[in-house]
Every structure is written in C-alpha cells, then in structure tokens.
Amino acid sequence: MRGRTDKGRRWYQEIELALAVTLVEEHAAVIINRHTIRRLYSNKDFRRYILERDRFICYFCGEFGDTIDHLLPRAKGGHTTPINCVCACNACNQSKADQDLNAFMKFEDNSDSSSM
Numbered sequence: 001m002r003g004r005t006d007k008g009r010r011w012y013q014e015i016e017l018a019l020a021v022t023l024v025e026e027h028a029a030v031i032i033n034r035h036t037i038r039r040l041y042s043n044k045d046f047r048r049y050i051l052e053r054d055r056f057i058c059y060f061c062g063e064f065g066d067t068i069d070h071l072l073p074r075a076k077g078g079h080t081t082p083i084n085c086v087c088a089c090n091a092c093n094q095s096k097a098d099q100d101l102n103a104f105m106k107f108e109d110n111s112d113s114s115s116m
Contacts, residue, residue, distance in 0.1 A: 001013050001015050001023070001029065001036070002036060002038050005042065006044045019079070023037065023081060026079065026081035026083040027083065028041070028079070028080065028082065046082075046085075050068050050082065050086065050087055051066065051068070053082070053087075054086060054087035055087075058088050059086035059087055059092075060088060060089075060092040060104070060105075060108065061091075061092055063089050065087040065088050065092075066087075066090070067088050067089070068086070069087075069096060070084050071085070071100075072100055072101070073097075073099070073100065076098065
C-alpha cells in the first residue's frame with residue numbers, strides 16, 4: 001500500500017491481501033496494479049471528509065459532532081474506512097468506547113427509557 005503523510009512525504013507499507021481487499025471494497029484505497037493499492041486519504045483529509053460528509057452532526061444523538069467514531073471498533077476488527085466511520089460528538093464517542101454499534105444503541109435505548 002502506498003500513500004502520503006499529512007506533510008506530503010510518501011510512504012510504503014506491505015499489508016495482507018484480505019486487508020487490501022477490504023480497503024478497496026470500502027472505498028479507502030484504489031488499485032494501482034496487481035501488487036499495489038493507494039490510500040485515498042491522508043489522516044487529516046479523511047477526518048475532514050467524514051465530518052463534512054456527515055455535516056458535523058453526531059450519528060448517535062444528532063448534536064454537533066467534531067470527532068470520528070468507528071461503527072465496528074478497531075479493537076474488534078473494524079477498519080478506518082468511509083463505510084465504518086461516522087461523525088460523533090465527544091460525549092457519544094467516549095461513552096461508546098469499544099462497544100459495537102448494536103450494543104451501544106441498546107444501551108442508549110435503555111438509558112432513555114429508564115430516565116423517564
């Protein structure tokens with residue numbers, strides 16, 4: 001895989017085929033040739049893309065969001081791709097932590113109903 005850092009320096013990293021396929025399928029990289037894929041976004045560009053795509057609105061609560069959250073956490077095998085990342089407010093991002101989306105949404109539903 002090839003890409004550029006936020007400062008413009010080029011880098012190269014070997015990755016496993018399964019990860020390369022996932023990155024291409026989830027629109028985080030493109031195929032250059034049979035041995036090379038190129039990452040589409042630097043870290044800074046990726047963050048800006050996700051926040052602007054979601055219009056700075058938290059995916060979970062609908063408030064202003066300025067952080068990125070993984071729907072399937074990286075700790076549980078999720079990747080940093082446009083399909084797996086959403087805009088989140090700091091409070092939701094912190095409370096979700098490394099829970100998967102279904103567990104977090106059930107927790108949110110239970111806390112909403114118990115506060116009434």
